[in-house]
Amino acid sequence: MSPMLTRVEVALGARAYSVLNGSGCLPSLGSLLREHGLQHSNAFVLTNPQVGALYGASLEAALRQSGFQRVVFHEIPASEEGKNWEQFSQTCASLLHHFPDAGASPLVLLLGGGVVGDLGGFAAAVYRRGVPFVQVPTTLLAAVDSSVGGKVAVNFGGVKNIMGAFSQPRLVVCDLDTLRTLSPRELRSGAAEVIKYGAVCCGSLFADLEAGALERLLALDSETLVDVVTRCVRLKAAVVERDELDKLGIRNVLNFGHTIGHALELSAHYALTHGEAISVGMVAATHLAERLGVCEHGFLQRLEALLQRAGLPLRYSGHPELFEPMLRALQLDKKFRNGKNLFVLPVRPGEWQQMEDVPWPLVHEAMHAALS
Ligand SMILES: NC(=O)c1ccc[n+]([C@@H]2O[C@H](COP(=O)([O-])OP(=O)(O)OC[C@H]3O[C@@H](n4cnc5c(N)ncnc54)[C@H](O)[C@@H]3O)[C@@H](O)[C@H]2O)c1
Ligand SMILES: [Zn+2]
Structure with a gap:
């Protein structure tokens, strides 16, 4: 194995797997698959036109080099609009069409961001x-978050991720060099989830980001990239290992910023990226935490400063018309239960608590603030 790869184990017993990160490892993907016991001769690669054009050939060459005979590509549209039932159905149809024989079932490879990975x-x-x-x-977002943990889903009926399953990958391999072709906006979007980990899972990550790791990450400094991505994956793995099926409340921590964030993402019809919406959602949740007195004094300012340095929005200003659609979306949220939303509230960097009975007037106030 290349010495440049970092490995994080996701210890889930029979479903355990490794997450490998490193620069320039895409050409070695075939041998990495073989080393991890994936001896298939057929592959089904799901990607989108943008990512396929950039990395499809390199991935195919890597597979062929290690003896894959048939490599079938299927593409879904780039962006969140592609994460729908129709594209899911077409992907299943393509699988069935190309691999009708159960004996020749392919290894499925998901080359792309969170949309490709989830669908x-x-x-x-x-x-x-x-x-x-x-x-x-x-x-970056998929490397630090969506590729790990086994939550897979599509949007349906106007609700994010409402049709889905828990299904762990057999392996995660991220060639960090691929992040170099991301647009600055997509890079910043991933930084939102990195800041999320620092804010509620790991005080020292938060402090390191504040001390300059954020800028080095956004500048794609190699050492910082591998360090930050690996730390985030470790944090995610630790949460997933303790609450794989999201039943114990532990995994809710990863939802910081996502209650209002998802409602905004949907109501704005994806005019914001996932990370941008989550950025606004984290500020709104922290606003709530301050109003409820659960949050350390000064945390909101520190979080806002970090998000601003990442070029992320603190609010979606000038869109008061989204208040009502967001309210409806909140009530359709996956985590909406018995008339209540679940809010993950930060306490201090690396600490959080959840609250199910946040008074609606406070939620309204936070939403008005997010849209004004
Ligand atoms: N399953 C989970 O646990 C989990 C966690 C967090 C987020 N998510 C989901 O992830 C999705 C967001 O993922 P995302 O931010 O990766 O978005 P995405 O998959 O839409 O990718 C963003 C854009 O970047 C482009 N792109 C991807 N890789 C590129 C590269 N290397 N170079 C140039 N362009 C590239 C894509 O074509 C796309 O246009 C959301 O649907 C969200 O709900 C899931
Ligand atoms: Zn997210």
Whole structure:
């Protein structure tokens, strides 16, 4: 194995897997698959036109070099609009069309960001009641968050991620060099999830970001990139290991900023990226935490300063018309239960608590602030 790879184990017993990160590892993907016991001769690669054009050939060459015979590509549209039932259904149709024989079932490879990873992971989870899949994340967001943990889903009926499953990948391999072609906006979007980890999972990450790691990350400094991505993956793995199926409340921590963030993302019809919406959502949740007196004094300012340095929005100003649609979206949220939303509230960097009975007037206030 290349000495440049870092490895994080996600210790889930029979479903355990490794997350490998390193520069320039895409050409070695085939041998990495073999080393991890994936001896298939066929591959089904899900990607989108943008990522496929950049990295499809390199991935295919890597697979062929290690003896893959058939490599079938299927593309879904770039962006969140592609994460829908129709694209999911077309992906399943393509799987069935190309691999009708159960004896020649392919290894599914998900080359792209969170949209490809979530939709393709869901297709792999249900096709023939589950075929092995490997996440090959190419966005910062997917590298630090969505490729790890086994939550796979598509949006449906105007609700984010409402149709989905828990299905762990067999391996995650991220070639950090692929992040170099991301647009600055997509890079910043991924930084929002990095800041999320610092804010509620790890005080020392938060402090390091404040001390300059954020700028080095955004400048794609190699050492910082591998350090930050690996730390985030470790944090995610630790949460997932303790609450794989999101039943114990532990995994809710990863939802910081996502209650209002998801409602905004949907109501604004994806005019904001996921990370941008989550940035606004984190500020709104922290505003709530301050009003409820659960948050350390000064935390909101520190968080806002960090998000601003990352070029992320603190609010979605000038959109008061989104208040009502957001309110409806909040009530359709996956985590909306018995008339209440679940809020993850920061306490101090690296600490959080959840609250189910945040008074609606306070939620309204935070939403008005987010849209004004
Ligand atoms: N499953 C989970 O646990 C989890 C966690 C967080 C987020 N998510 C989901 O992830 C999705 C967001 O993921 P995302 O931010 O990766 O978005 P994305 O998949 O839409 O990718 C963003 C854009 O970047 C482009 N792109 C991808 N890789 C590139 C590269 N290397 N070079 C140039 N362009 C590239 C894509 O074509 C796309 O236009 C959301 O749907 C969100 O709900 C899931
Ligand atoms: Zn997210």
